[in-house]
Amino acid sequence: MSVSQRAQSSSKYDTPDAKARVAKAIEQLRPVFAERLSVGVSVREQHGRGEAFAQSYLPDAVIWPLSTAEVSQVVKVCNEWRVPVIAFGAGTSLEGHVSAPYGGICLDLARINRVLEVRADDGDCVVQPGITREELNAQLRDTGFYFPIDPGANASIGGMIATRASGTNTIRYGTIAQNVMALEVVLANGEIVRCGNRARKSSAGYDLVRLFTGSEGTLGIVTEATLRLHGRPEAVGSSICSFPDLRGAVDTVMELIQTGAPVSRLELLDELQVRACNAYSKLSLPEQPTLFMEFMGTEAAVTEQFERAVDIVKSHGAAGLEWAFDEQRRAALWKARHAAYFAARALRPAADCIVADVCVPISHLADCVAKARAQIDAEGLVAPILGHVGDGNFHVLFLIDPNSDDERARMDRVYDSMIETAHRLGGTCTGEHGIGMGKRDKLIAEFGSSVVDLMRRVKEAWDPNGILNPGKVFDL
Structure with missing residues (x-):
């Protein structure tokens, strides 16, 4: 199957029972959300994929909630009918995180986007998930503080938390995981919980903030975050x-x-x-x-x-x-x-752009980058390399003919080799993009089936009906 054919794949859940359940959920939610619930094909297509991932699976409906209470209401209904729920931020993720392979309802959080509080004396702020990092920093401009995590795209804060984003400033400020202090989260049964606090350190219980950070929307939906801010340098x-x-x-x-x-x-x-x-x-x-x-x-x-x-x-x-x-x-x-x-895409405008992402210990970076470049050239592919080399993370932007299975196979050989090399050297299959749908098998290669099964058991305990972003991190 070619890349272009994969992009038109239908949902994996296309059964009469699943269709009936999602129809019941939409029927129950429509009076509440009215024009903020859409089943239009064009709207669903916009929410069926992120960036740089060929496969596109459309949700059955898109809902724009305005509050945590409304997110909870949608999740409760979906849990009752066992209908998938996919949280959507800015749609800039790269591994198919926002696609709906099992159909269901997409929750677009773009309208829950306020800065709720800025505490300059403590250097932190409270924000809603739909605000983007550029919007946040624009509102912080006169405070003397800023939020430095910069994944490149103007991503939403909720999406950045879900994928454990990092980017160009990681060498100085760390990833978003080091800059999230507390979260409000809607669980799979619709319950609203708060975890973490504003203290700079804590030894109290399990670190649930870190567990939600990077869980890719599979354990809960973030509806509020307390973030650590940093002073603007002189x-x-x-x-x-x-x-x-x-x-x-x-x-x-x-x-x-x-x-x-x-x-x-x-x-x-x-x-x-x-x-x-x-x-x-x-x-x-x-x-x-x-x-x-x-x-x-x-x-x-x-x-x-x-x-x-x-x-x-x-x-x-x-x-x-x-x-x-x-x-x-x-x-x-x-x-x-x-x-x-965008410059890389312009090298081959009609091509699909698959953005590879590995991270290795810095002492091995030169050899890894040189090996990747040699393999790309040997396979006759068009693929620039760039990266946040201060933390050992580099990307290859594969520009692939969407109608060529041969080019896709050559790209897969290079990408698989990059990941195998990273694992052999003590690195990771993804420094910042996440697992999503694209790297589920690589997660097993990195940690082994026992560790991935442990992750799966956490997912099953917190989301027994499997409604939160199913098909991501590991297959069902």
């Missing part, structure tokens, strides 16, 4: 430097980290990705492996760090680095990195 400096080979770029990353430099971002683009960015963003960067770096602190401290970085990058083959403090020049320097996904 100065931020950004730089770009190019290297004659990948080894020099990655070795620079390792040395910068080992020296204890206060780096906030370390991003790598390989030569093909730089070529794509030059064409797409009308830039003139050298078409070589390129590092994007950012330092934060006082202006004097950042200047000192850049002066040290110049010596390091030169020792690994770079001619030097261009750096800037002011916002306009910094924005220009980062333009290529922020547009990298």
Whole structure:
């Protein structure tokens, strides 16, 4: 079956009994939600897939709740009729998290999107799940704080929590898991619970906040989150430097980290990705492996760090680095990195873009990236490489002809090899994208069936009817 055929696959649950149950649930919910419940095909298609995942499974209906109470009401009805419920944020996830392989009702949380409280004295805030990270930071602009977790896309906070998002600032601020303090969650039976607190540390009981964070909507639906905020730095400096080979770029990353430099971002683009960015963003960067770096602190401290970085990058083959403090020049320097996904797609506009994601210990990063590049070229594929190399995470953007089973098979060989290498070296099959539908077999390869069965037993205990985002993390 070709990728394009897979994209049109019908739901796995298409039986008379399932259809009857979902019809009963919709009938019961329609008077409550009226125009906020849609069964229109175009609306369902918009909610049937995220980014970069070929398969699209449509829900039977989409509902836009306005409160935690309404989310609870929908979940209670769906649990009564054993109808799947799929929480939907901004739709930017990459492993099929928001598809509905068993049909059911999609809960679009975009309208539950307020900042409920900002506590500047404590450096935290309370938000609803539908607010996006850019909207949150816009509302925090005058407080002196910001929320630094940046997965690249303008994702919703609820979606970021569900997939344990990280991104470009992870090297300094950690993932979202280190920045979520408390949650309000609707469980599979519709019960509303709160876990965590605003204290900076706690030894009280099981850490349920961390269990919900990264559970991909399979254990509960987040309806409120308390987030740790960070002070805006006095100065931020950004730089770009190019290297004659990948080894020099990655070795620079390792040395910068080992020296204890206060780096906030370390991003790598390989030569093909730089070529794509030059064409797409009308830039003139050298078409070589390129590092994007950012330092934060006082202006004097950042200047000192850049002066040290110049010596390091030169020792690994770079001619030097261009750096800037002011916002306009910094924005220009980062333009290529922020547009990298769209630039890569423009290399082959009609292609499907499958975004691979592995993470390895930093000492093995150079070899892993070089091996992936060699295998891609040997298979004759078009696939730029980029990554958050400061934490050992890199991505391959496979541009695949949707009508070519052969290209898909060649891509699978490369991707499988990347994951096998990552596992052998003590890494992971996904640094930040999650499991979703796309990597369920890789989760077993990473942890073994006993550990995955333990995860499954948690799911069965908390969601005995299996209604919360079924078919994700592990198959049913």
